[in-house]
Amino acid sequence: MAELKVFAPATVANLSCGFDVLGCCLDSVGDEMLIRKNNLNQVRITKITGQDLPMETDQNVAGVAVKALLKELNSNQGFDIEIDKKIKPGSGIxxxxxxxxxxxxxVNKLLNEPFDAQKLISFAMQGELLASGNAHADNVAPALLGGFSLVRSYDPLEVLSLPVPQELVVVVLHPMIEIKTKDSRSIIKQNVSLKSAIxxxxxxxxxxxxxxxEDYDLLGRSLQDEIVEPVRSILIPYFQDLKVLASENGALGFGISGSGPSVYALCKGEQIAKKVRDAIEVFYSNKYIDFELHLSGINKQGVKVL
Amino acid sequence: MAELKVFAPATVANLSCGFDVLGCCLDSVGDEMLIRKNNLNQVRITKITGQDLPMETDQNVAGVAVKALLKELNSNQGFDIEIDKKIKPGSGIxxxxxxxxxxxxxVNKLLNEPFDAQKLISFAMQGELLASGNAHADNVAPALLGGFSLVRSYDPLEVLSLPVPQELVVVVLHPMIEIKTKDSRSIIKQNVSLKSAIxxxxxxxxxxxxxxxEDYDLLGRSLQDEIVEPVRSILIPYFQDLKVLASENGALGFGISGSGPSVYALCKGEQIAKKVRDAIEVFYSNKYIDFELHLSGINKQGVKVL
Structure with missing residues (x-):
């Protein structure tokens, strides 16, 4: 096998009370990537469509992640990477x-799978380090494993896959304002009250x-975050109104996706999810902020071969 | 039914990373209580054996808890309470x-069960308020529900029962020094680093x-507490030595029980638990501190009628 085309899914990390440890994988939002072996002993980003992103290998998250993998293998196999970028950078998904x-x-597939998924997470985290200055795993883990991923520990890295209740549907609103992950992290206090932590x-x-x-009501009651959301939500226009709107229309929970500005609503069933999406669409349409809305099931598989 | 004799089990709260929210119920350690209706419209503590504890109803945790229950019912039914106290006060279990x-x-049984277990927890918490100045639920909940109890929320009170892996056995060492819950709470910092909380x-x-x-190895890796244990363990003689000893002898995890001074080791199977218990016994025997050692399965039922 010399080349492979994959669907690389969007993910919602920092799921409310699971700040920095819990994320889930989306089904209907993601990039397409074509990875091809070359004979140049070089990893190259040969094409990026959809977005304006760095073509230099060491400045591109995919390039950096692949180089980390090859380094561990002591391999000088070269690869060309084409990215059809559908997920907007800085969107928070x-x-x-x-x-x-x-x-x-x-790349792992094209090399006959020398590494397991846990190990792939650690390579992909090198891309996150480049992107945000922090090698977090709560997006790359669900992107690779699918479903819900819980990061138990970073040192050593241990990620658990949790079960996915059948009827969960996610609505994501991406208000098109820019919040850099670095900025969004710096707003968070480095000390928290023991009471809130408990x-x-x-x-x-x-x-x-x-x-x-599969207790949907309990899931809804648990989706709370009294540590990060109160601070970060200030950066997201109409956050509180959206939260009330989502709840009024039947969402189980609502919170910030990743480091924002996207927000997510977790819903039981597509009917409620559509109602939530439509209500948000009506509300946001006259707010003079461009936005995108996504509705997606939970992707249980993660990255898929196309 | 005019009287009832019950086994009132000991519990291990503050289970490592579950500080203030997670406790479990023991099978072979507990008090015996005899509760009898009287015609005096009064709740009385009529007999306490085994320990020297307040006989005044309003100074006795059982008295206070029962009065809270009766108040909610607007009942003036009287009860006599006899307690054969086998769990030492201040032991941390x-x-x-x-x-x-x-x-x-x-009392709930004798009144034909007007309340469910969740409601009983809230009455029993009034006893905890008297005992420690804090109406915590992570001992009374597992004592009433059995197994592992998780306190999701105090306001409103919501306690979950979690499954009990079959082979779990608990070893408890009670070094007979006195640590009051109030003192043990005051040593804890009221702010923690976000990193540790995560x-x-x-x-x-x-x-x-x-x-x-039922992943015992994962259970063992998860039983960590980097917030409270580092501070409170200072109050417990030879804590670090005991922790190493427990681990060397195969315990899954080791930590402080409640607010101490008791410590617990969670083990897979009775054979390992006995090995851990014996090793602790040998180690502590020449340390000039009186102690008790308990070995117990997890009690899945909670309070039992005898």
Missing amino acids: GSSAASSAGAVYA NQWGNLGALVSALYT | GSSAASSAGAVYA NQWGNLGALVSALYT
């Missing part, structure tokens, strides 16, 4: 993670339980 | 919780997952 994850997934881990424990038991 | 839980469980909720999420999947 794992744009950089999709490119990193898609690239290492495809509430947060109580909720995260309950959320994990809800995923195992 | 839910001594006050056992009395509160046992009393409200029995590690803690990553571990708690993983611990909940491990209970559902």
